[in-house]
Amino acid sequence: xxxxxxxxxxxxxxxxxxxxxGKLFAKLxxxxxxxxKQGGGDPAGNPTLYDAIQKAxxxxxxxxxxxxxxxxGSGAEAGAAEYQNITYEGYAPxxxxxxxxxxxxxxxRAAAEVRTAxxxxxxxxxxxxxxAYVFNRKGVVIVPKDxxxxxVTEDAILEVxxxxxxxxxxxxxxxxxxxxxxxxxxxxxxxxxxxxxxxDSAEASWVPNLQVPLDLDGAKKMIRVIExxxxxxxxxxxxxxxxxxxxxxxxxxxxx
Numbered sequence: 001x002x003x004x005x006x007x008x009x010x011x012x013x014x015x016x017x018x019x020x021x022g023k024l025f026a027k028l029x030x031x032x033x034x035x036x037k038q039g040g041g042d043p044a045g046n047p048t049l050y051d052a053i054q055k056a057x058x059x060x061x062x063x064x065x066x067x068x069x070x071x072x073g074s075g076a077e078a079g080a081a082e083y084q085n086i087t088y089e090g091y092a093p094x095x096x097x098x099x100x101x102x103x104x105x106x107x108x109r110a111a112a113e114v115r116t117a118x119x120x121x122x123x124x125x126x127x128x129x130x131x132a133y134v135f136n137r138k139g140v141v142i143v144p145k146d147x148x149x150x151x152v153t154e155d156a157i158l159e160v161x162x163x164x165x166x167x168x169x170x171x172x173x174x175x176x177x178x179x180x181x182x183x184x185x186x187x188x189x190x191x192x193x194x195x196x197x198x199x200d201s202a203e204a205s206w207v208p209n210l211q212v213p214l215d216l217d218g219a220k221k222m223i224r225v226i227e228x229x230x231x232x233x234x235x236x237x238x239x240x241x242x243x244x245x246x247x248x249x250x251x252x253x254x255x256x
Contacts, residue, residue: 023231023233024059025056025059025061025065026233027103027233027236028052028055028056028059028061029056029061029065029066029069030069030083030103030236031052031055031056031103031236032049032052032053032056032066032069032070032073033069033070033072033073033080033081033083034073034083034085034103035048035049035052035073036049036069036070036071036072036073036074037073037074037075037080040074041070041071041073041074041076047186049070051186051189051202051203053066053070054201054202055201055202055203058200058201081105082105083103083104083105084102084103084104084105084107085101085102085103086101086102086103086104086107086110086111087099087100087101087102087132088100088102088111088114088125089125089126089127089128089129089130089131089132090114090118090123090124090125090126090131091118091123091124091126091131092118092121092122092123092221092222092225092226092240092242093121093122093123093218093221093222093225094212094214094218094221094222094242095212096212096214096218096222096225096240096241096242097126097131097134097135097208097212097240097241098118098123098131098225098226098229098238098239098240099131099132099135099206099238099239099240100114100229100235100237100238100239101235101236101237101238101239102114102232102234102235102236103234103236104234106234109234110232110234110235113232113234113235114229114232114234114235117225117228117229117231117232117235118225118228118229120228121221121224121225121228122221122224122225123225134208134209134210134241135206135207135208135209135239135241136206136207136209137182137204137205137206137207138167138179138180138181138182138185138204138205138206138207139179139180139181139182139183139184139185139186139188139189139202139203139204139205140177140178140179140185140201140202140203140204140205140207141161141177141178141180141185141188141189141192141199141201141202142172142175142176142177142178142199142200142201142202143157143175143176143178143192143197143198143199143200144174144175144176144198144199144200145174145175145176146174147197147198148198149196149197149198152176152197154169154171154176156197157169157176157178157192157197160191160192160195160197161178161180161188161191161192163191164180164184164187164188164190164191165180165181165184165185165187165188166178166179166180166184166188167179167180167181175200178192179207182204185202185203185204188202189202205237205239206239207239208239208240208241210241211241211242211243212241212242212243213243213245214242214243214244214245214248215248216248216251216252218242219242219244219248219249219252220252222240222242222244223252226238226240
């Protein structure tokens with residue numbers, strides 16, 4: 001799940017210790033392979049590959065797996081699959097808009113799995129274009145407030161990222177969410193690195209421009225749909241415009 005909410009940050013933190021780590025690893029490896037195929041196997045000259053590798057490393061994917069994926073994608077080693085990028089649009093219960101990004105070698109299987117995950121959990125597929133307008137393509141860099149070199153204040157992060165093209169910095173509880181135009185996010189990520197500030201993730205994301213506030217029941221239903229979608233090997237990312245307020249987030253945490 002990726003999105004413009006504190007809950008998304010919580011999910012990000014849990015991803016590395018998720019029981020589905022093997023499934024997560026496979027998706028991260030797939031991203032690396034595709035990035036290397038599209039832009040070459042040198043991370044220094046391929047920012048998409050660089051960020052895919054960093055994301056995998058942050059999730060503890062072994063270096064050998066990463067290296068082999070780069071080689072397969074770049075053609076240095078045989079065995080690369082032919083993946084297609086497909087985006088589906090849908091709704092979770094309560095009218096929550098969903099953008100579902102797939103990376104698959106079987107379009108029919110991906111479509112069937114997305115449809116099944118939605119319909120079994122009270123959601124539905126939407127016509128192309130009916131949901132996409134709710135989201136803008138943005139660069140999102142997540143910076144932990146408690147970095148290895150000490151606390152990272154809002155003033156400190158603003159000073160680093162504004163000149164690099166950041167539009168806003170949002171307080172997500174334990175992290176800062178730095179949002180920029182998608183075309184600027186590599187420059188923003190590099191500015192963060194050059195300042196010696198650690199970051200959790202840096203990637204182009206679909207950020208909602210309109211959010212639907214959810215109560216506890218609505219939050220549970222949205223999460224159930226998203227988790228069902230993420231169970232598919234073909235689904236790489238799910239973006240939602242459901243907003244879970246702090247008090248509902250606390251209730252969810254209490255129930256775990």
